[in-house]
Amino acid sequence: MAEYTLKVRRFQPEATDEDKRGAYWDNFDVELDPTLSVLDGLLQARDGEDGSLAVRCSCRAAICGSCGVKINGQSTLACKTQIGEAAEEAERKADGESTTSETGKPEIVIEPMGNMPVIKDLVVDMESTHWEKYRRVTPWLMPSGPPPEREYIVSAEAMVDVTQSVACIQCGSCVSACLSMEADPDFIGPAALAKAYRFVGDPRDGQTTERLYDLANDQHGIYDCTHCFSCIDACPKGVAPMNQIMRLRRLAGHDHDIQDVNNGRNHELAFVKNIEKKGTLDESLLLQESFAPGIKGKLLPTIRSMKGLIESIPTAIRGIRTGKMRSVPKLIPGVHHKLPGDAQDHVKRIYDKTEESRIELNLYVIGEGGEEEGAPGAEGVRAEDITAAAQAEEVTPS
Amino acid sequence: MKLAYWPGCVSRGFTPELHGSMELTAKALDIELVTLDRANCCGAGVIAEHNQELADTLNARTFALAQDTGLAMMNICSTCQGAQSECQERLDADSAYRAHINETLSGEGLAYTKDKDGFTNKNFLWLLVEDVGLETLKSKVKRPLEGLRVGPFYGCYVIRPKQRLGYDDHPDRDLYLERVIETLGGEVVEYDGARRCCGFPVITMNRETSLKQAGTHVGDAIDAGADCLVTPCPLCHLNLDMQQPEAAKVVGRDLGLAVLHLPQLVGLALGYSPKELGMPKHIASTVAVDDRVAAMA
Ligand code: SF4
Ligand code: SF4
Numbered sequence: 001m002a003e004y005t006l007k008v009r010r011f012q013p014e015a016t017d018e019d020k021r022g023a024y025w026d027n028f029d030v031e032l033d034p035t036l037s038v039l040d041g042l043l044q045a046r047d048g049e050d051g052s053l054a055v056r057c058s059c060r061a062a063i064c065g066s067c068g069v070k071i072n073g074q075s076t077l078a079c080k081t082q083i084g085e086a087a088e089e090a091e092r093k094a095d096g097e098s099t100t101s102e103t104g105k106p107e108i109v110i111e112p113m114g115n116m117p118v119i120k121d122l123v124v125d126m127e128s129t130h131w132e133k134y135r136r137v138t139p140w141l142m143p144s145g146p147p148p149e150r151e152y153i154v155s156a157e158a159m160v161d162v163t164q165s166v167a168c169i170q171c172g173s174c175v176s177a178c179l180s181m182e183a184d185p186d187f188i189g190p191a192a193l194a195k196a197y198r199f200v201g202d203p204r205d206g207q208t209t210e211r212l213y214d215l216a217n218d219q220h221g222i223y224d225c226t227h228c229f230s231c232i233d234a235c236p237k238g239v240a241p242m243n244q245i246m247r248l249r250r251l252a253g254h255d256h257d258i259q260d261v262n263n264g265r266n267h268e269l270a271f272v273k274n275i276e277k278k279g280t281l282d283e284s285l286l287l288q289e290s291f292a293p294g295i296k297g298k299l300l301p302t303i304r305s306m307k308g309l310i311e312s313i314p315t316a317i318r319g320i321r322t323g324k325m326r327s328v329p330k331l332i333p334g335v336h337h338k339l340p341g342d343a344q345d346h347v348k349r350i351y352d353k354t355e356e357s358r359i360e361l362n363l364y365v366i367g368e369g370g371e372e373e374g375a376p377g378a379e380g381v382r383a384e385d386i387t388a389a390a391q392a393e394e395v396t397p398s
Numbered sequence: 399m400k401l402a403y404w405p406g407c408v409s410r411g412f413t414p415e416l417h418g419s420m421e422l423t424a425k426a427l428d429i430e431l432v433t434l435d436r437a438n439c440c441g442a443g444v445i446a447e448h449n450q451e452l453a454d455t456l457n458a459r460t461f462a463l464a465q466d467t468g469l470a471m472m473n474i475c476s477t478c479q480g481a482q483s484e485c486q487e488r489l490d491a492d493s494a495y496r497a498h499i500n501e502t503l504s505g506e507g508l509a510y511t512k513d514k515d516g517f518t519n520k521n522f523l524w525l526l527v528e529d530v531g532l533e534t535l536k537s538k539v540k541r542p543l544e545g546l547r548v549g550p551f552y553g554c555y556v557i558r559p560k561q562r563l564g565y566d567d568h569p570d571r572d573l574y575l576e577r578v579i580e581t582l583g584g585e586v587v588e589y590d591g592a593r594r595c596c597g598f599p600v601i602t603m604n605r606e607t608s609l610k611q612a613g614t615h616v617g618d619a620i621d622a623g624a625d626c627l628v629t630p631c632p633l634c635h636l637n638l639d640m641q642q643p644e645a646a647k648v649v650g651r652d653l654g655l656a657v658l659h660l661p662q663l664v665g666l667a668l669g670y671s672p673k674e675l676g677m678p679k680h681i682a683s684t685v686a687v688d689d690r691v692a693a694m695a
C-alpha cells in the first residue's frame with residue numbers, strides 16, 4: 001500500500017457553490033497498492049470522499065474503452081495505467097521542482113480527455129468529436145456483388161494486414177491527443193481514419209476506390225494530419241492511427257493516383273522527384289512543383305494550388321530581405337546542386353530498384369526487434385514474412 | 399569528440415544560419431564535425447509515405463556512409479532524427495529485410511550493419527546532454543544567459559513515438575531542452591506549446607490548420623512572458639519564425655517573438671555574438687534577445 005495525491009480537473013454543471021463554478025482543481029488523497037490502476041484510485045476517492053466525482057468506466061480491463069482520460073498530460077486509459085507508475089511519471093516530469101502536495105510527492109494530474117466537450121468532471125461528450133466522425137467513414141463492409149453461398153474466403157496475409165486497426169476499442173484517447181484536431185475541429189481524426197483503413201485494407205470490401213476518393217477529397221481528411229505521432233503514443237491498443245493514415249495516403253496517391261483537394265499528392269510527388277534529381281531538398285523547386293506542377297510538368301495547376309503558391313510569395317520576399325534566401329539556388333528553382341561525384345547516380349539507382357519492389361515491412365505483424373528473441377532459423381521465417389508483405393501489397397483490392 | 403555530421407537539407411537551405419551556428423558552437427565545444435557530404439535527404443516522412451522501402455534504403459545509405467567513418471553520427475534536425483529513427487527501427491528489426499536493403503546498397507560498396515561498434519545517430523540536443531554532458535557544457539559557458547526567458551519547443555519528431563526514440567534507455571529526453579536552458583543560465587518559460595506540433599507538415603496541404611498551430615504556440619509563449627523560443631528543429635523554425643507574420647494573420651493577433659535554433663542559444667552562452675550566429679537572418683526580429691545579450695556582456 002502507498003499514498004497518492006490525485007489532482008483532478010473537475011466540472012460540476014449543477015453546482016451552486018461559488019468556488020465550484022466553471023472548471024476547478026480538486027485534490028484527493030488515496031491509499032492503494034502501486035500495481036492497482038489510476039481508475040482504482042479514482043473510484044476509491046469517489047466511494048470514500050466525494051460521491052459526486054464523475055468518472056466513466058465499465059470493464060476495468062482495457063476492453064470496453066470507456067475510461068479515457070489524461071494522466072499527467074498523456075491521453076490514455078485510467079484502468080490500464082498503474083497508479084505507482086503514474087506517480088513516478090509525475091515525479092519525473094516535475095524534474096526536481098518542489099511540490100505542494102500532502103504526500104510531499106508531485107500529484108498525479110488527471111484531466112478529462114482533450115478535444116471533447118466536458119459533460120461532468122472526467123466524463124466527456126464523445127458524440128460530435130468521435131462517434132460522428134466514426135460514422136463519417138462508413139464503418140462497415142460494403143462488398144460488391146451478391147454474397148457468396150457460404151463464408152467469404154480471405155487469405156490470412158490480407159487479414160493480418162488489417163489486424164492492427166481491428167484492435168481499436170473506440171476509447172477516443174487518440175482523438176483526445178490529436179494536435180491537428182486542436183487546430184481544426186473538423187479534421188476526421190485518428191480513430192475514424194484508422195477505422196477507414198480497416199475497410200480499405202479488407203479484400204472483401206468492394207468500395208475501396210470510392211472510400212479513398214472520399215477521404216482524399218475531404219479537405220479535413222487524410223491530408224489534414226500533421227504527422228505529430230501523438231495518436232501513436234496515446235493508443236492503448238497499439239493501433240498507431242497515424243501509420244494507418246499514411247497507408248491510406250500511399251494507397252490513394254500511389255495505387256489509385258487520386259488528385260486530392262489538399263494538394264497532398266502533388267506535394268508528395270514533387271518531394272520524391274526532387275530528391276531523385278538532387279539528393280537533398282531544393283526548397284524553391286519543391287514549393288513551385290508542389291503547387292504548380294503544370295509549369296514544368298504536364299499537369300495543370302488548380303486554382304487552389306495557384307492560391308497556395310501566391311500565398312507563399314510574401315514569405316519568400318521576407319526571406320530575401322533578411323538574407324535567408326539570398327542566393328541563386330534559393331531564388332531560382334532547379335539551380336540547387338546535386339550530390340557530389342557519382343553519389344547522385346547511386347541515389348537514382350536506389351529509386352529505380354525500390355520503386356519496382358516497394359516492400360512494406362509491418363512491425364506490428366513481425367514484432368519489433370523480433371529477430372533477437374527469435375529462435376534459430378528466424379532468418380528464414382523473416383524472409384518469408386517479406387515475401388508475404390510483398391504479396392499482401394498485391395492482393396490489396398483495387 | 400569527433401562525429402559524423404548530417405546537417406540535413408533545410409539547415410543549408412532556408413535556415414542557413416543553423417548550419418553556420420552549429421559549426422561555430424561545435425568548435426567552442428571541441429567537437430570535430432566530419433560532414434557526410436555524399437549523404438541524401440532523410441525524406442522527412444514524405445518519402446516513407448510514398449514508398450517505405452525507398453525511404454529505408456536512402457537512410458540505410460546515410461547510416462552506411464556514417465559507419466564508414468567509424469564515428470557516431472549527429473544530426474541537427476528533429477525531423478531528420480524522427481525520419482531516420484523510423485527507418486532504422488525497421489532495418490534493425492529484421493535481418494532478411496536488412497540484407498535485402500544492403501543488396502541495393504552494395505552497388506556503391508556500402509552496407510548498413512546493425513549496432514556496428516555501438517553505432518548511434520543522435521540529434522545535437524541528445525548529444526549535448528548525453529555525450530558532452532551538462533557539467534562540461536556549464537564549464538564552457540562564458541556568458542550565462544541571465545534573465546533571458548526561453549520557451550522550449552521540441553518538435554514532434556524527437557519526442558514521439560517514445561518507444562522508437564530510445565526513451566527506454568533515456569527516459570528524460572523530453573526534458574532536455576529545459577535542462578539545457580537552465581545550464582546556460584537562462585530561465586525556462588512554461589507554456590502550452592512546448593511539446594505540441596508546429597504545423598509544418600501540413601503547410602502546403604492545409605495552411606489554416608498549419609499556421610493556426612504555429613500562431614497559437616508563439617502567442618502562448620508571448621503570453622507566458624518569453625523573450626524567445628528555442629528549437630532543435632529547422633522545420634519547426636520555418637513555421638514558427640519564417641511563417642510567423644502569416645501565422646499572426648491566421649490567429650488574428652500581433653506576434654513577434656524571436657525563435658532561436660538550439661546551436662544559436664548555446665552559441666550565445668559560449669560567447670558568440672548574435673550576428674556571428676546568423677540571427678539577423680531570422681524573420682521574427684531577434685532584437686529583444688540581442689539587447690538582453692548586450693546587457694549581459
Ligand atoms: S499524427 Fe495525425 S491523426 Fe495522429 S494525432 Fe497527430 S495529427 Fe492527429
Ligand atoms: S485507435 Fe487506439 S486510442 Fe484511438 S480509439 Fe482506437 S483504441 Fe482508442
Ligand code: FES
Nearest residue numbers: 060064065067079
Ligand atoms: S474501464 Fe473499460 S477500458 Fe477502462
